[in-house]
Amino acid sequence: MTTPIVTTSSLTIRSIFEKEKLSGPNFLDWFRQLRIVLKLEKKDNVLDEPIAEELPTNVHKELKDARAKHVNDSTEVAFVMLATMTPKLQKTIKFHEAFEMIELLRFMFQVQAKEERFETLNAFIGSKMAEGSSVSAHVLKMKAYVEQLAYLGFPFEDKLATDGILASLLNSLQPIFDELHNE
Structure with missing residues (x-):
């Protein structure tokens, strides 16, 4: 009998689902939980920095790779964010990259x-x-x-x-x- 491989990522994401689904009034608690998980996953920077503009073709490979990683991390985090919201909020937010999504949520719940x-x-x-x-x-x-x-x-x-x-x-x-x- 083989044991399933459980990654840190799946465990931490599951903990968000169990703890806090974003419904609106709980934004600050949800955001705090999200930050904790993303910090563990080393992806919290996508909430603080928008994706850089498309880079010219003659730019160093390291810069292209860094941007590509940021795009991939942002997409993954955006899906996690959507998955941890109530269906009503999912319909309101739609899909944006993670930085845009958190800015929109902050605006909605700034009070x-x-x-x-x-x-x-x-x-x-x-x-x-x-x-x-x-x-x-x-x-x-x-x-x-x-x-x-x-x-x-x-x-x-x-x-x-x-x-x-x-x-x-x-x-x-x-x-x-x-x-x-x-x-």
Whole structure:
């Protein structure tokens, strides 16, 4: 008796089907799951970069191969995206390459993203380290807010993020971190 070969790709795609079918209100959770799977598959770049224009014939083979890989990855990801949507959304979206599809979905569900961005920004700004708590745990929490804001299309410059994190520390720790920050 032979055992079937199961690839990482089929397992991760199956996990999306079991976890989250995009229906609309769950866009942010669905998108988060999609990103995780695509990062594992090393195909998440197709959500961030459109397919480059057709290249001239005299261009280096490496560039042609990179574009061809991007086209193939984008097509595969677009089909995965469609397969993980409700039939109603499938009919609305039709087939586009992955970057265009995610841009269209973001536009359709941007209100959710704005609400989450507002809540995350408020949490970041309003955070203050609790007396007796771990500095590293607090910094990791603040860093997670910064990463979430970037994910929602509101990235902080490194200095601004650092200043926000430092401002959230206990006042008794400020002199230590001010000294480190000024170096």
